[in-house]
Amino acid sequence: xxxxxxxxxxxxxxxxxxxxxxxxxxxxxxxxxxxxxxxxxxxxxxxxxxxxxxxxxxxxxxxxxxxxxxxxxxxxxxxxxxxxxxxxxxxxxxxxxxxxxxxxxxxxxxxxxxxxxxxxxxxxxxxxxxxxxxxxx
Amino acid sequence: xxxxxxxxxxxxxxxxxxxxxxxxxxxxxxxxxxxxxxxxxxxxxxxxxxxxxxxxxxxxxxxxxxxxxxxxxxxxxxxxxxxxxxxxxxxxxxxxxxxxxxxxxxxxxxxxxxxxxxxxxxxxxxxxxxxxxxxxxxxxxxxxxxxxxxxxxxxxxxxxxxxxxxxxxxxxxxxxxxxxxxxxxxx
Numbered sequence: 001x002x003x004x005x006x007x008x009x010x011x012x013x014x015x016x017x018x019x020x021x022x023x024x025x026x027x028x029x030x031x032x033x034x035x036x037x038x039x040x041x042x043x044x045x046x047x048x049x050x051x052x053x054x055x056x057x058x059x060x061x062x063x064x065x066x067x068x069x070x071x072x073x074x075x076x077x078x079x080x081x082x083x084x085x086x087x088x089x090x091x092x093x094x095x096x097x098x099x100x101x102x103x104x105x106x107x108x109x110x111x112x113x114x115x116x117x118x119x120x121x122x123x124x125x126x127x128x129x130x131x132x133x134x135x136x137x
Numbered sequence: 138x139x140x141x142x143x144x145x146x147x148x149x150x151x152x153x154x155x156x157x158x159x160x161x162x163x164x165x166x167x168x169x170x171x172x173x174x175x176x177x178x179x180x181x182x183x184x185x186x187x188x189x190x191x192x193x194x195x196x197x198x199x200x201x202x203x204x205x206x207x208x209x210x211x212x213x214x215x216x217x218x219x220x221x222x223x224x225x226x227x228x229x230x231x232x233x234x235x236x237x238x239x240x241x242x243x244x245x246x247x248x249x250x251x252x253x254x255x256x257x258x259x260x261x262x263x264x265x266x267x268x269x270x271x272x273x274x275x276x277x278x279x280x281x282x283x284x285x286x287x288x289x290x291x292x293x294x295x296x297x298x299x300x301x302x303x304x305x306x307x308x309x310x311x312x313x314x315x316x317x318x319x320x321x322x323x324x
Contacts, residue, residue, distance in 0.1 A: 006199045006203050012210065013210060014206060019144060020145050020150030026242050027224065030230040043289070045151030046158075053293070083302075085305065089306055092274075092275075093313075094310040095269035099277075100171040108211025109246060117267075122274060125274040127271075130187045132187065
C-alpha cells in the first residue's frame with residue numbers, strides 16, 4: 001500500500017506544521033523581525049538533526065525501500081538563480097506568510113481563500129516555465 | 138493528552154519535521170513541496186507551452202498524495218488537536234502589527250485582515266493574495282525549491298545551492314517585512 005504511506009506522511013506533516021504554528025502568518029513575520037527564537041528553533045533543530053540523520057543513513061549503508069542506497073539528488077551548480085529566485089520567493093513568503101507546504105495545510109484548516117494563493121502560485125510556476133530559457137541561471 | 142492540544146514547542150516540532158524528510162528519503166523520494174506546483178501545471182496541459190512541463194508527471198503522483206495528506210493533517214490538527222490557545226507572539230510583534238492595522242495578532246492562525254472574504258474581495262486584498270502566490274510560485278521554481286527542498290533537505294544534505302537559496306529567502310523576506318509591508322498595509 002504505497003499510497004497509504006505517502007498519505008500518512010502527509011497527514012503527519014500537516015499536523016506537525018499546524019501544531020508548531022509554522023503555518024501562521026504571524027510567526028513568519030515575527031521571524032523576519034527577529035523577535036522570537038521559535039521559527040529559528042524549528043528550522044535549526046530540523047536541519048541539525050537532518051544533517052545527522054542523512055549522514056547516519058548514508059554511513060550505515062542503509063537501503064531505501066526500493067533497495068537502493070540512500071541518496072539525495074544534488075541541486076545544479078549556480079548562483080544567480082538561487083539568490084534571485086530565492087529572494088523572489090522570500091517576498092512572497094513574507095507577504096502570504098505561507099510557503100508551498102503550509103498553503104495546502106492551511107486549506108485543510110478551513111482557510112479557503114488560500115485557494116487563490118495556490119492558483120496564483122501555479123500561475124507563477126507556469127510563467128517561470130515559459131520564461132525559463134530567457135532568465136539568467 | 139493535554140500536551141497534544143497545546144501548541145508544540147520548537148524542540149518537538151523541528152525534530153518531527155526531520156522525521157518527515159527521513160521517511161520520504163527512506164521511501165526513495167525527497168522532501169520538496171513546491172514540485173507539486175510544477176506537476177499541477179503539467180497535469181493542466183502546460184506542456185503545450187513549454188518543454189519545462191513536458192516530463193513524466195505520473196512519476197510524481199506520490200507527492201500529490203503527500204499534499205492530500207497535508208490537507209487532511211491540517212483539518213485533523215485544528216479539529217481534534219487544538220484547544221484554541223492564542224499564538225504566544227512577542228508583544229512587540231503584536232504592537233508593531235497593530236500599527237499596520239492588524240488587530241488581535243495571534244488570536245487566529247492567519248490575519249483576518251488578509252484572508253477573510255471581506256478583505257479578499259477588495260481590489261487590494263485580491264492583489265495581495267494573487268501577488269504573494271505568484272511570487273512564491275515563480276521564485277520557488279526559479280530557485281529550484283522552497284523551504285522543504287532547500288532549507289530543510291538541501292541544508293541537511295550540506296548543499297551550497299541550498300544555502301544560497303535560503304540566504305535569498307531571507308533577503309526577500311526581510312525587505313518585504315521591513316520595507317514593503319509598512320507601505321502595503323499602512324495606506
